[in-house]
Amino acid sequence: xxxxxxxxxxxxxTKGAKGVCPCCGSELVAKCGEIKVxxxxxxxxxxxxxxxxxxxxxxxxxxKFPKKWQEIIQKDESGEKHIADVKTxxxxxxxxxxxAISKEExxxxxxxxxxxxWVIDGTRRPTDIKQFQDEINLxxxxxNKTRVLGYEFPEDYRLIREWGSSKSKVLIDFGTDELxxxxxxxxxxxxxxxxxxxxxxxxxxxxxxxVLLDPIQKQIDEIKAEQEKNRREQEExxxxxxxxxxxxxxxxxxxxxxxxxxxxxxxxLGIKIFKRYGEKxxxxxxxxxxxxxxxxxxxxxHYFDIKVASxxxxxxxxxxxxLDYSDEQIEDEFDINVIPKTMDVKNxxxxxxxxxxxxQRIGKR
Numbered sequence: 429x430x431x432x433x434x435x436x437x438x439x440x441x442t443k444g445a446k447g448v449c450p451c452c453g454s455e456l457v458a459k460c461g462e463i464k465v466x467x468x469x470x471x472x473x474x475x476x477x478x479x480x481x482x483x484x485x486x487x488x489x490x491x492k493f494p495k496k497w498q499e500i501i502q503k504d505e506s507g508e509k510h511i512a513d514v515k516t517x518x519x520x521x522x523x524x525x526x527x528a529i530s531k532e533e534x535x536x537x538x539x540x541x542x543x544x545x546w547v548i549d550g551t552r553r554p555t556d557i558k559q560f561q562d563e564i565n566l567x568x569x570x571x572n573k574t575r576v577l578g579y580e581f582p583e584d585y586r587l588i589r590e591w592g593s594s595k596s597k598v599l600i601d602f603g604t605d606e607l608x609x610x611x612x613x614x615x616x617x618x619x620x621x622x623x624x625x626x627x628x629x630x631x632x633x634x635x636x637x638x639v640l641l642d643p644i645q646k647q648i649d650e651i652k653a654e655q656e657k658n659r660r661e662q663e664e665x666x667x668x669x670x671x672x673x674x675x676x677x678x679x680x681x682x683x684x685x686x687x688x689x690x691x692x693x694x695x696x697l698g699i700k701i702f703k704r705y706g707e708k709x710x711x712x713x714x715x716x717x718x719x720x721x722x723x724x725x726x727x728x729x730h731y732f733d734i735k736v737a738s739x740x741x742x743x744x745x746x747x748x749x750x751l752d753y754s755d756e757q758i759e760d761e762f763d764i765n766v767i768p769k770t771m772d773v774k775n776x777x778x779x780x781x782x783x784x785x786x787x788q789r790i791g792k793r
């Protein structure tokens with residue numbers, strides 16, 4: 429804690445000084461060693477259970493703002509009170525979070541403070557920086573340009589998974605010149621650290637939405653419009669391709685007087701093999717099937733555990749064998765369900781859920 433109360437005045441820690449906590453009123457001890465930054469420490473635990481010991485990172489951030497804005501007591505209608513790290517003249521509370529925090533506590537703070545901005549220490553876990561390294565490098569080469577990055581699999585990024593559902597604004601500090609805004613749980617955008625500090629220190633702090641969020645939302649709208657256009661174009665291409673498959677299937681069958689349940693292949697060496705299932709034509713993938721599926725997972729998913737995937741697939745095959753599936757039926761199951769649906773899921777978690785659903789489905793037969 430940076431400030432204590434002494435005779436109703438806020439004072440900083442100095443050797444021999446005495447003071448009490450502005451929030452709970454208990455006695456504080458001035459800690460003024462040569463290693464850690466001078467601070468006040470409670471003799472007993474503070475009543476504000478949100479309060480945590482400060483790091484140098486905390487103090488450096490606080491010092492970017494006027495002392496009169498730092499460590500401000502906030503109360504709600506019930507009388508509950510907490511110490512806000514910083515509260516600006518326009519009512520924005522800024523909380524600097526270094527240590528791990530539960531979702532329940534984060535949500536409590538989100539709802540306690542009406543206007544809250546989180547600044548998260550992204551350097552606490554080295555793996556977080558590693559996950560975002562490509563994005564950090566990209567922004568270094570795009571000075572003074574707003575860049576919105578969308579994530580097809582946001583849950584693969586731990587910081588987005590932990591903070592993406594917050595109803596408040598969340599900025600990640602990786603120790604670079606940019607802060608990373610997590611927006612709507614699916615997007616990030618780099619924002620100049622100095623610009624943020626300058627904005628919050630003057631009257632512009634009441635224009636956070638206009639200055640920080642409006643340009644991002646504009647780009648997101650443009651991205652979504654482009655994605656929708658591409659989706660419709662792909663749907664049309666798939667429809668035309670599917671129609672050609674059907675026409676070719678009918679042509680081959682008519683020419684060679686083939687039955688509906690017979691395979692036919694395309695190409696002089698028979699490399700592409702198709703099989704017809706009623707109105708559906710399925711491409712026969714190469715053998716063996718399990719390594720083929722693992723290859724799809726490895727190429728599509730940001731996070732992937734090959735040992736777990738192999739265990740899931742082998743268990744799936746064992747279940748089919750116990751149900752007296754023939755080798756051909758097992759191959760058909762992979763070609764009709766496992767492989768196409770693996771190509772459709774978005775991430776590792778969805779794939780594991782898919783495989784569990786498929787296993788339950790065949791178990792009911």
